[in-house]
Amino acid sequence: MANHPSAARRNRQRITRTQRNRAVKSETRSVLKKARAQVTTGDKEVVAAVVKTVSSAVDRAASKGVIHKKAAARIKSRIARRAYKATKSA
Numbered sequence: 001m002a003n004h005p006s007a008a009r010r011n012r013q014r015i016t017r018t019q020r021n022r023a024v025k026s027e028t029r030s031v032l033k034k035a036r037a038q039v040t041t042g043d044k045e046v047v048a049a050v051v052k053t054v055s056s057a058v059d060r061a062a063s064k065g066v067i068h069k070k071a072a073a074r075i076k077s078r079i080a081r082r083a084y085k086a087t088k089s090a
Contacts, residue, residue, distance in 0.1 A: 024066045031057040032075065039082050047083045054079050 002008040035050045055076050062072035 021064070021066045024061050024064055028057050028061045028067070032079070035079055036082070039079065039086050042086045042089065044087050047087055051080055051083050 002011050031054055035054045038050045039047055041047070058067070058072045058075050061067045062069050067075075
């Protein structure tokens with residue numbers, strides 16, 4: 001238990017932020033998992049929509065500080081590369 005009011009407040013803030021960050025991170029992971037499964041279909045329209053959705057979700061997480069900006073760029077690059085390969089071979 002916190003001994004000072006300011007420490008108690010910081011603890012409450014930490015709990016709130018942790019819950020918010022966990023929700024955003026979980027949603028991002030779910031979107032990525034679905035995207036990786038859909039990219040293998042090779043359908044150009046579906047793949048383009050998937051890449052757009054992933055980009056949006058990852059950018060949102062990065063803007064909130066849940067994931068690092070460069071990690072977001074890396075994730076987007078990898079999914080785009082997979083999408084390109086899937087549509088190229090199909």
